[in-house]
Amino acid sequence: MAFNYNHNYFMASLPNIQSNENLRIPQIEAYIKIKNYFESDYSNRSSLVVLPTGVGKTGLMGLVPYHMCKGRVLIITPWTAIKDSVIDSLNPDYHDNFWLKRGIFKTKSQLPNLIEYSGKETPYEVLSAANIVVLNIHKLQSRLNSSLVNIVDKDFFDMIIIDEAHHSTAKTWVECVDYFEKAKVIKLTGTPFRTDNKEINGHLVYKYPLSRAMYNNYVKSLENIEFIPQQLRLTIDEDDSKTYSIEEIYSMNLKDMDWVTRSVAYSLECSEKIVDNSIKLLKKKLNNGSKIPHKIIGIACSIKHAEQICELYENKGYKVALVHSKLNQNIKNKVMKDIENHRVQVVINVAMLGEGYDHPYLSVAAIFRPFRNELPYAQFIGRILRTISDEKAKPEDNIGQIVSHKHLELRKLWDKYKIEIQESEIIKKLRDYDELLDEDFDTGTRTNIEGSQNEILGNAKHYGESKLSVEAYLDTELIRKSREKDIEDKAKIEQLKSLFKGITDEQAMLMIEQMGNDSSAMKRPDLIYSTKKKDIDARIREEIVPRLIRIYKIDEEDDELKELSLFRGKYWYIKNKVKKNNAMLAMYMNAYLKDRIGKSRKDWLDNDFDIAFSVLDELEKYVEKNLKEFCSKKKEYSI
Template identity: 50%
Template sequence: MNLNYFIESMPNIDSNQSLREPQVDAYRAVYKHFVNDKKKEHSIIVLPTGVGKTGLMGILPFGISFGRVLIVTPQLVIKDAVLDSLDPEHPRNFWLARNIFEKYEDLPSVIEYDRKTSDWELQEANIVILNIQKLQERLDSSLINRVPSNFFDVIIIDEAHHSTAPTWETSMEFFSDAKVIKLTGTPFRTDGEKIEGEFVYKYPLSKAMAKGFVKSLERIHYIPDQIFLTLNKKDDTVYSLEQIRDMNLKDEDWVTKSIAYSKECSIKVVEESIKILEEKRKTGIPHKIIAVACSIWHAEQIQELYEQQGLDVSLVHSKLKKDELAVRLKSIENHKVQVVIHVAKLGEGYDHKYLSIAAIFRPFRSQLPYEQFVGRVLRSIDAEEVVSPEDNIACVVHHKELGLDKLWEFYKNEKKKSDVIKYLDRSEESFERLTKARVEKQTGDVIEDGIGITEKDIFIGTELLEERERRINEEHQKLNQLKELLPNLPDETLRQMIRREEEGEPSAKILRPDKFLYRKKRDLDDRIKKEMVPEIILQYNISNEGNELSNSKLFTGKYSWLLKRVQSNTGLIAAYIEKRVNDLVGNHDRNTWKPEEYDAAKQHAEDVFILIQKILDSELKKE
């Protein structure tokens, strides 16, 4: 086995049209981190569901690894999905399907590690794939007990927000000299702490939606006319939901769990999800429902409700034996069922693009598991396969009183950002011209009265609004630290120091000056149009296509002429930043800009962004 394989190979990455923008940009960011900047700190990539995380794992080692690569997954389902995509013997493996290589003989050698893996197999592998349990030090068959600490030069950790258990920490200590790359859809671990390492690349989900990398999303929740509950199974006295809340008879956890276990409430969600499925299946695409339940017993009750309606169901849970699990997963892949019900099994990492309806029969207490479940229906169906736009619109269905409104709010905000990005993309030419708690186990019976209605929210949203808050908090923390060291400098100067530090030093050698300038321009455009403008629209709750900003003092004096050329709030903000940045650089023709002018423009954009916030703070009296 050639230990220099990843250095000597010639993969097609940089200008590969078959790769997605976030895959190539994330690869460049990791390359800069380890190769150009020679950093030792773990690198972290935040990439939303459906954008191409497994493919990214397939290209990350090239030019970075001076030896073997270990890919670690948190569970078997994810491990199997990664292995399927990166199996060099499969005719549609990622490297051939995406034109990374043209010949089989150019592909890396890949093995799945288990206790039967021989020493010869380990020595011959370029890439070793395993799930974290195979690194448990207490097991004689553990990989840690089989290889020296320098056996791997690069370790890629999938779903890195799980890396909290002792096994993860022990493994990282053992392979302490390896370059560690962590991939995740969230910047926080499952225990709420920040993931250890440096965030080298983040791709916002709103941008993924605007690019069409994930399905559109709508929510339909059933709202009963009236709802009554007993306080326990032994007392037939019924109370309205309003009475229970007003009299503080039970807390919201009890209410939502009672709703979840109520057969009467579940039937409504079952019927609504089937109605949506039947409509979607008219196109001939084998759309499916994926449902989530509170427990295995609860899932069996939901299964019975679907089967009574004539649908075939595959119930997948953690207690199934390996062979039975494989049979049920195959029935999903081969379209033998219309409904998939899971309990703690088909979470993150399970990809089946025909899952299009997410039926929720349990309350979620936190954002992360909710997002992971909704993420199962977001993987888009290939453009050449879809018959109707409806094929790439996913639905989330649940009972109104499951208490999920706050979690869904995140998707509303992502939708707003996505709308702003798409609006600006549609207006690109005109802008170019302008700029040159404890859960109670006992539940009560639930009785609904009246017909009830369903209510629909249509959005193209998905995860990671929390990232914006995290970034603000992180900058605030750094600012406080700098204030202690440099108490006499103003806050704005300190913020600029923080941002310059985050940008880092440029590469010593520019191999493609043409692409270098193109990337500088694209990065500036993205920062303005895909981050700053959406954040302002969201932060101040401004109508995307309204014109209330026409009265702002931003557009008086020198920039009043913009009001004659641009009609919408979004367009005005984008045009103002673009025009003002060009004025500050002193050159309106970006085609003639040099690297230092793009660097200056990026800093000017940050200053203008802060100025806009200050002006809108005073005008809109935002607290």
């Protein structure tokens, strides 16, 4: 099979960018700034762009090559999860890819050729046909024969886009940039600081502050909540006969802060306070009358520690997903689909769901471990920053809440995070560095947090009345509306308590929620389930496919649609499995929905059908667009 490659694709294309109302302001502003920079007499071919998590970094990757790149683009990511996310967002085979979804282009035929480089599994012929090559940094290690730097010429790429650029001073990244010595380099990051205080090489061309992103509702507003016990006392060296306050431990120089914070982290009593308070926050979000599937994301010190945290949540009736590096790929895939399709309410992770993980319904961040510096702390907070764009979302749905124990000593990181992320000139031009590895979400930091296997941590106990300290990152409109609702709810509670003597605040709140909920909801979930199953089959077989066949005058018994672009790439096998046009279309839609949900139709639950219905509307439009283009070309050839 011959692959079509247009070396001049990015310069000759006519994308809708600068006047596109579907794009976010920072995406357009960053595009213009980068374009102006590379059209100037720049002294540093490495440009740097800082965009907060959730503002549209991956979309910007899809924009910057146009009218700037005179050849191929290489996109480098630090982790597999980020690589997969980038490919999913930009995959031309997906109907909801960034270019089509945002109206950059109207048809699939206008999109670039994109491939994932998989080392020796990617033939040079395929590599040569790509306009965009996406890979994980590990595929660039020069010691590997299959590394790109050992396979292609120095001028193979005209542009390199580096995601999560705070990793870019490590040796492999530097070697890659040095090898492709004439390529324009765009470094993107959401956290413009490093754990070692060394700065990223590159000319800062654009920075969009987190504060501005919050005011424009591009990301969630943030609240930091600390559980503060009246007093915490710890044992030392397994001696239960005596306990010490934290002040006594420090004043008598018995142990250091590192020991205290790890003792608190591994204390089940302390962890349970965080579990209970995170559940209260989640319940409030879920009971506010909206239908948003909010979730808690927690971070633990180790796999064993994470398993203990999971058990605490499960004992309170919550379904939990545990994600860590030692899961085999099949189990990991299943867990990720469970999260994506709302089959769990709590996600506990160990060094896995860091930068680049995108799930907007993570709304409560429960911290069960100490952090040593602001980078991994900021990256974890970033997991709850992505805004929920659902039209059913209420103001309080887009407030992310962080809950932790006071004696994990995270206050300084919270304060530093607020200051650092708003600094307008935090990054300056500096030289590249030698080998430098970020291990904050990997073995280095975990070992430090876990401590020695033989070390005896203290048993922590709470005494007296505890309290919560709540602080908003910014006093945004969402925060103000949420406070107004709290005041209204309190007034309603007092009114109901005066009418119904003896009821508690919780009972009054339940009455308010029930009055606000849709009373017309069906009470027969068994009927809802069976009806939805029949309805989705009927939509595809009895409505969508017949309508498309009729409108575009397609012979349903023929097989001419095997040439349709839908049956190239991932779904190539369908045209070999069925030989009739109508069956091909129906099978494609079913296969797409199965992949989107992540399991066979027979295993779908009620919520899975809801997701499938929401996807089906856009899928129908995408199939129709492909049919329209196919029939138009067919008509041209017949004239």
